[in-house]
Amino acid sequence: MDPFNEHFLPMRSADLLREYFSGPFPSRLAPAPFRCDFRAYSFAMEDRLVQGDSDKIIMPTDVLATLVQSGMQFPYIFQITNRVQGMHIHGSVLEFTAKPGTVLLPFWMMEHLAVQEGGTVVVESVSLPKCTWAVFQPTDKRFYAIENHKALLESALRKFSTLSSDTVIYVEDPARGERHALRVKALKPRDAVLITDADVNVEFEPLAADSGEQQHQEELQAKAKAAAEVASPAPAPAAEAPTPAFVAFQGEGHRQEAPTTGVLCPNWYVLTYFVFR
Numbered sequence: 001m002d003p004f005n006e007h008f009l010p011m012r013s014a015d016l017l018r019e020y021f022s023g024p025f026p027s028r029l030a031p032a033p034f035r036c037d038f039r040a041y042s043f044a045m046e047d048r049l050v051q052g053d054s055d056k057i058i059m060p061t062d063v064l065a066t067l068v069q070s071g072m073q074f075p076y077i078f079q080i081t082n083r084v085q086g087m088h089i090h091g092s093v094l095e096f097t098a099k100p101g102t103v104l105l106p107f108w109m110m111e112h113l114a115v116q117e118g119g120t121v122v123v124e125s126v127s128l129p130k131c132t133w134a135v136f137q138p139t140d141k142r143f144y145a146i147e148n149h150k151a152l153l154e155s156a157l158r159k160f161s162t163l164s165s166d167t168v169i170y171v172e173d174p175a176r177g178e179r180h181a182l183r184v185k186a187l188k189p190r191d192a193v194l195i196t197d198a199d200v201n202v203e204f205e206p207l208a209a210d211s212g213e214q215q216h217q218e219e220l221q222a223k224a225k226a227a228a229e230v231a232s233p234a235p236a237p238a239a240e241a242p243t244p245a246f247v248a249f250q251g252e253g254h255r256q257e258a259p260t261t262g263v264l265c266p267n268w269y270v271l272t273y274f275v276f277r
Contacts, residue, residue, distance in 0.1 A: 031071040034078075035124040036063070038103040042110050045117055046098075053170045054159035056094035058104035059123070064096040072125060075161060075196065080105065081122045082113040089113060090128065090192045092161035112167055128162060131193035135186040137205040139168075143180040144207075146173055153182070153202070157195060165191040 043058075057080070067076060080103075081088040089112055091105075098104050103123055105113075115121055136153065143149055149171075156171045163169075165187050171180045185205050187193050 031073065033125050034063075034067060034070060034072065035122065037120055037122055039101060039118050040080075040103055040105055040110065040113075040115050040121045041117055042107045043104055044107065046104055053108070053156065053172070054094075054106060055089075055091035055109070055162050056106070056159070057091045057109075057123075058094050058098045059096050060098045060100045060102065061096045062100060067125075077126055077128055077162060077194065078123050079126045079192075080109065080113065081124070082115045082119070083122060084119075085114040087113045088164075089167060090126065090162040090164050108168065108170070126192075128192055128194040129189050130198040131163060131187060131195045131200045132198070133186075133188040133201045133203075134163060134184065134193075134195075135203045135205055136169075136182040137185045138207055139181045139183065141207050142178065143171070143182070146176070146180075150202070161194065161196050163187055163193055163195055 038059075057078070076093045077090065078092070079088055079090050089109055091109065103121065105121075110117075113121065138144065146152060152171050152173060156169060157163075160169070163184055165184055167184050168181050169184065171182060172178075173180065
């Protein structure tokens with residue numbers, strides 16, 4: 001028996017319910033979008049022991065009730081924007097335990113948005129396509145020295161639900177106790193994508209000329225040069241001969257005649273070449 005039969009419900013109500021529950025998603029009623037201003041704080045400012053190398057944010061409890069009432073589907077994906085700097089990034093929700101009117105962000109998100117502690121950000125709901133292709137660029141050549149660097153990147157990406165172009169993610173190497181930065185250079189099909197349950201083709205771009213790495217190499221070269229100078233000190237400069245005091249009208253005078261052979265004096269030739277070269 002059809003539960004939406006017109007004998008049990010008015011014709012129009014039965015059609016609406018039948019379309020909502022059995023039709024494709026675009027034909028259903030769209031959930032109301034969420035948009036609100038919050039004061040942003042990092043996890044550390046609130047003494048939250050949360051893994052910061054992810055795109056997860058913490059929102060107030062009352063936001064959860066608003067999202068449920070709006071009919072928004074899980075996972076909840078948001079765009080976080082700093083209107084003053086014109087910067088934005090995407091993320092998902094870890095939990096709803098923040099104080100009213102505040103949102104807690106990983107510190108790397110705070111840096112990307114260029115927002116200070118307590119600064120205002122706009123959080124709005126968005127829908128992102130699933131990622132199909134991603135390009136990462138290491139900023140340190142030591143990343144390629146890791147035998148299983150692809151596996152470490154895959155492990156790091158499990159902490160993320162979204163990726164945004166021109167952002168930096170960090171990969172931990174517990175075996176060496178190192179932390180490597182990788183820039184997200186390109187994404188498909190859009191500059192912001194969902195990577196949850198997605199089949200992503202990952203590529204690596206050639207090493208970036210990172211200013212920090214260059215500075216590190218310059219410091220090593222300076223230390224090596226200093227060590228070489230200590231090992232073989234430069235010889236002391238030779239004592240200069242005293243310059244004789246000038247006495248006027250000393251010596252003999254001779255008249256310089258012009259050459260009659262037509263050959264220039266070698267000394268004049270050398271002097272002219274040096275001055276006007």
